[in-house]
Structure formats: C-alpha cells, structure tokens
Amino acid sequence: MGNGKAGDVNEKRLIESFIGLVKIDSPSKEEKRVAEYLQAQLRQRGLEVRQDDAGSTFGGEAGNLHATLKGTGAAGGAGGSAAKGHTPLLCAHMDTVRAAPGLEPQIRDGVIHSDGKNILAADDKAGVAAILEALTVIKETGRPHGDVGILFTVGEEIGLFGARGADKDSLAGDLAFVFDSGSEVGTIIVDTPTEVDLTITVTGKTAHAGVEPEKGINAIHVSAKAMAALPTGRLDPETTLNFGVIRGGVATNIVPEHTEIEMETRSRNKATLDRLVAQVEGAFHEQAKSAGARVEIKKDEAYRGFKLTEKDEVVRVAMEAVRRLSLESRLSPRGGGSDANIFNMRGLPAVNLGAGYADDHTSRETIPVEQLVRAARLALAVIDVLAPRG
Numbered sequence: 001m002g003n004g005k006a007g008d009v010n011e012k013r014l015i016e017s018f019i020g021l022v023k024i025d026s027p028s029k030e031e032k033r034v035a036e037y038l039q040a041q042l043r044q045r046g047l048e049v050r051q052d053d054a055g056s057t058f059g060g061e062a063g064n065l066h067a068t069l070k071g072t073g074a075a076g077g078a079g080g081s082a083a084k085g086h087t088p089l090l091c092a093h094m095d096t097v098r099a100a101p102g103l104e105p106q107i108r109d110g111v112i113h114s115d116g117k118n119i120l121a122a123d124d125k126a127g128v129a130a131i132l133e134a135l136t137v138i139k140e141t142g143r144p145h146g147d148v149g150i151l152f153t154v155g156e157e158i159g160l161f162g163a164r165g166a167d168k169d170s171l172a173g174d175l176a177f178v179f180d181s182g183s184e185v186g187t188i189i190v191d192t193p194t195e196v197d198l199t200i201t202v203t204g205k206t207a208h209a210g211v212e213p214e215k216g217i218n219a220i221h222v223s224a225k226a227m228a229a230l231p232t233g234r235l236d237p238e239t240t241l242n243f244g245v246i247r248g249g250v251a252t253n254i255v256p257e258h259t260e261i262e263m264e265t266r267s268r269n270k271a272t273l274d275r276l277v278a279q280v281e282g283a284f285h286e287q288a289k290s291a292g293a294r295v296e297i298k299k300d301e302a303y304r305g306f307k308l309t310e311k312d313e314v315v316r317v318a319m320e321a322v323r324r325l326s327l328e329s330r331l332s333p334r335g336g337g338s339d340a341n342i343f344n345m346r347g348l349p350a351v352n353l354g355a356g357y358a359d360d361h362t363s364r365e366t367i368p369v370e371q372l373v374r375a376a377r378l379a380l381a382v383i384d385v386l387a388p389r390g
C-alpha cells in the first residue's frame with residue numbers, strides 16, 4: 001500500500017526519509033545536526049522556519065524549530081484561515097531517548113527494526129517523518145490548505161524541556177497534534193497522569209558505628225522504615241509510585257548521617273495524587289521524628305495531566321482525521337507525559353496521537369511500514385480537515 005493514487009503519501013520516499021532521519025544521531029541535548037537538517041527540509045517545502053533558544057534552558061545545543069506554512073486561502077489568496085477557524089500545530093520531538101551511533105535499520109516482512117544493538121529512534125523520528133511527508137504531499141499536489149504550524153521540539157525525553165521553553169506566543173497554531181505515542185495510528189491519547197517528583201533528604205547524626213553507635217542517628221535506617229511503610233509500583237489502575245534512586249552512607253563502620261531519595265508518583269486522579277504525596281511526606285516525617293532525624297522534601301510537578309473528551313474540538317478534529325483514513329479512533333489513557341501535557345497546561349488544547357511504533361526506548365523498537373504510512377496520512381488528514389472550504 002501507499003503508492004496508490006496521486007496526491008497520496010509515497011511509501012518509498014517516506015521510508016527513505018525516515019531512515020535518513022534515524023541515521024542522524026540526536027540524543028537529548030545533541031539535536032543540532034538533526035535541527036539543521038530539518039530546517040533545510042522545511043524551507044525546501046516552502047515553510048518559514050525559526051529556531052528558538054529553548055536549548056539554553058536545559059544545556060542543549062539546539063532549540064525548537066517553529067515553522068509556518070501559509071494557507072492557500074479558500075479563493076486562492078494568501079494566508080487563508082481555516083473554515084473551522086482553527087490552525088493545526090503538528091508537533092514531534094527531534095531528540096531520542098539515547099544515542100544510536102551507526103544505526104543501520106533493517107526492514108523485514110514489512111517491519112522496520114533497529115540493528116538489534118540500538119534503539120530504532122522511531123520515537124519520535126516516525127512522528128517527524130510523518131509530518132515532513134505530509135508537507136511534501138501538499139507541496140507536490142498544490143491542494144488548498146489553511147495555515148499550518150509545525151513544531152519540532154528538543155529535550156522531550158529528559159523532561160519535556162523544549163515544549164516548556166517554547167514561547168507560547170510563537171506557537172503557530174491553536175490546536176496541537178503531537179505525533180508521539182507508541183501505539184497504533186488511530187489511537188488518540190486523551191487522559192494522562194500528573195507526575196510529581198520528590199527529592200527527600202534525611203539527616204541523622206554520624207558516629208563511630210562500633211565504639212559509640214548510641215550517639216548516632218542512622219539516616220539510612222530512618223529512610224528504609226519510611227519507605228517500607230509506603231506502597232510502591234502500580235497502586236491502582238491510574239496511579240503509580242516509584243522509589244528510583246537512593247544515596248547515602250560512607251562506610252560500614254560509620255553511622256550514616258545523610259540519605260537522599262529520588263522518587264516519583266503519577267496519577268490520572270488528582271485527589272489520589274495529592275493524598276499519596278501527603279502520605280509520603282507523613283511517613284518520612286513520622287520516622288524522622290521518632291528517631292530524632294530531620295527531613296527535607298522537595299516537590300516538583302514534572303507535568304500536569306489532562307483529560308479530554310469527544311466534546312473537545314482537538315479530539316473531534318483528530319477523530320475526523322482518523323475516520324478519513326477509514327480507521328477506527330481509539331480514545332485511550334496513557335501512563336506517561338508528552339509535549340501534549342505541557343501544551344494543555346499552557347492553554348493550548350493538545351492530543352497525543354499513536355505514531356505506529358512499538359517497544360520504544362529498547363533495542364526491540366520497531367515500526368511496521370504500514371503504520372508509518374498511516375502516520376503520514378494522518379498528518380495530512382489533520383491538515384485537510386482544517387482546510388478552508390471554498
């Protein structure tokens with residue numbers, strides 16, 4: 001499929017473009033080369049492109065790419081506004097979860113694999129390639145379209161930094177479609193958790209462990225008792241908690257004075273999340289108090305969840321686009337955050353869309369060619385849905 005009627009996605013070209021993209025290694029903070037490449041690609045397709053300085057907010061070497069394709073207008077004039085009064089912002093992230101140097105993707109039985117050593121980097125180069133292909137088809141066919149905004153972000157994998165650092169006024173659309181979910185095309189992520197990260201420092205008192213342990217307060221033991229009193233893992237269908245990092249202690253013969261614990265909790269239910277954070281604080285304070293230790297807790301909302309329904313315009317447009325591919329929409333929850341979380345937090349309605357890849361963040365990562373083609377068709381369909389009707 002995919003090389004059918006004129007004006008459609010070109011499967012061969014799309015695969016080549018995708019493979020070209022994954023071969024440009026771009027782990028978070030090292031997006032300069034891929035940003036330069038994409039800047040040129042977007043200009044070739046007639047878009048105005050600008051790079052912002054979001055990279056400076058997290059030590060990255062490149063910023064986000066903001067691009068605009070001016071609408072053809074219903075009557076062929078410049079700068080046409082969409083019939084429904086909305087401008088889509090198509091978004092994908094340029095960084096990958098880790099480096100994949102010398103990656104040689106392989107296609108077997110219609111599925112693109114990594115070389116088995118590396119990630120495939122379909123997360124999120126599939127999203128980038130899909131959007132680029134849609135722009136290519138538009139240029140090729142000269143079909144009428146409204147204004148289209150494009151945003152390729154940096155630093156997504158290490159904390160959604162690009163989306164966070166993007167100047168809201170410079171976002172070139174008012175409904176955002178993020179192509180960044182490791183699920184089949186047709187999936188529309190409408191329900192995501194809020195994540196709170198906690199750094200907990202327990203301070204006890206050091207002493208010689210063999211000679212005068214009674215003078216010490218063991219920070220590791222206090223921390224362990226607090227953690228043992230708390231649940232971990234999946235706590236209910238929409239809530240998780242994880243103790244991720246623990247540091248402390250110097251030697252076996254020294255009562256440890258400090259422990260630092262890094263942990264996170266996520267829930268799609270805000271009340272549950274608030275209760276859980278209070279429970280964590282309570283457990284540490286209680287154990288610290290009974291042992292005479294001190295505890296300091298830093299809380300940080302990593303991103304806020306969103307809940308959208310079929311009543312939301314951004315969901316309706318996504319569903320209509322999926323329908324035009326003769327596919328069934330699946331409105332679905334997801335246990336993680338994406339740039340869509342940041343956009344919704346900032347008042348830009350956004351959905352995260354299935355981009356067709358699977359097993360992302362591992363060397364087993366794959367994307368079926370059919371899914372890649374569908375992702376590009378979906379990007380094109382979103383633009384078509386919002387095109388002016390004249």
Ligand SMILES: [Zn+2]
Binds near residue numbers: 124
């Ligand atoms: Zn991603």
